[in-house]
Amino acid sequence: MKTPILRRLAVLAALGLALALCLAVSPAALADEAAAPPTPESNSEAIALVQSHADYVWTLVAAFLVFLMQAGFAMVETGLTRAKNAVNICMKNLMDFSAGSLAYWAVGFGIMFGVSSTGWFGASGFFFSDFATEQDPWVFAFWMFQVVFAATAATIVSGAMAERTKFSSYLMYSVFISAFVYPVFGSWAWGGLYKGGGWLEGMGFIDFAGSTVVHSVGGWAALAGAVVLGPRLGRYGKDGKPRAMPGHNLVLATLGVFLLWFGWFGFNPGSTTAASKDIALIAVNTNLAAAAGATAAMIAAWLFLKKPDATMMLNGALAGLVGITAGCANVSPTSAVIIGLVAGTLVVFSVLCFDRIKVDDPVGAISVHGVCGAWGTFAAGLFNGEGTSAAILGVQLLGIAAAFVWTFGTMWVFFKIVAATVGLRVSAEEEVEGLDFHEHGNDAYAPDAFRTLPGDVTP
């Protein structure tokens, strides 16, 4: 440090020496390669390796984004229901993911993506049993992406059945849908993405990221649950008209919708399960449809309900997202806007309609996921970038109908059996005083002053 100039000179001299050595050695070393400059073909192995690593990274990052949607659902459902049930709805969201993950690992994944000889269900790879350590671990990346999808379908239902469903019965439902109902339908439409193959995908059914496979399945299961449970106490007046039961925290509900919207950038673009340039269009379509959905719901609410109701705008954004999920990879951005606008309008009238026929869905899950999922699946055929035809639309309608019949049918029977045996609904007293206290012995917002701790504490 005493003589910086000398030091710099020494460094320069060393660099010069190194350069001279390189020049002296390199002609010989490079002689072979100079004859044939590297091409994408000659480097194809290295390129494929980089591509496959990029596929892993993108698929897993997208899976982690979709996982965050669990937090989104938890906040939407908590915000749109009453404070006395906040702990219960949060724990249903935590436990349907936890119980569902285990069920999907043990059984669900094998049914959905295992080898299928009939086209109706897969039957291999339970507990990752077909994986050997020397194999490429793609199945883990793929499973991680698929388990968060299965959990999305499962968690949709907690909102529609909120504020009156027994915790233990809800856990049974979580296992049943994740191990059986969702994977069976999934195998029909998506089995071929791994080792399986289903009759519906064989017919050319378009459902890129799951308007039907995930959202309608969740939505129709929610419908079955809400129908079997019946409305919350006090939801309908003596005159039979619906009465408002406002959610206790619209700030949390809004945060939940933003988390879901963010997570959807993994849900749709991640469904490539490959790092490719396709994800740009898919992301744009996803965003535009959500924006159009919120805008259309705002306009519909303003015109028909007199004010831009916050809960309708929140439902509208989600409706747009559900709507674009099937067609996000094969429609144009303009089509995405139209799909979102229709979904956002549809959701407002669907919510009012279910209210009128006394299907009590506190968060609008049936309308958002079931109805707009069906619309999005039809729209994926209608706005198909490669053209549409009666045959394409026919297959889309068949897929929509199959999802309804299978899911509503199996779930209705399941909920009826649970209701007749261990019971599906809490007692009236429990419902009135809140599920947090009776089911969990907890209170989400307990003021410290009102709790008596054992023993005296003298400061």
Next chain:
Amino acid sequence: MKKVECIVRPHLLEAVKTALQEVGIVGMTVSEVKGFGRQKGHTETYRGSEYKVEFLPKVKVEVALTDELVDAAVDAVLKTAKTGKFGDGKVFVSTLEEVVRIRTGERGEGAL
């Protein structure tokens, strides 16, 4: 002039309110309160440790009214807030010395 204070179960507030309106009460004040009577609390566990929840959530309805309305008002509360179990609450009736309507400065029964 009397003041009627009723402590009732939270989910019955709507019914109590409607019944009071039907006997001619035009205004009231309500607040969320906590307390205990014969219902007592419950022992709960939190992360394995016990604690007592003695103060249970109730709603307090306060109404100021003329002497003639008191009996009808109390009956209306009894009719709507009674379930027959511990924890139905209480009604307190007391004499009011003065009432003033802030907007006009009226006093006494004219301000009710």
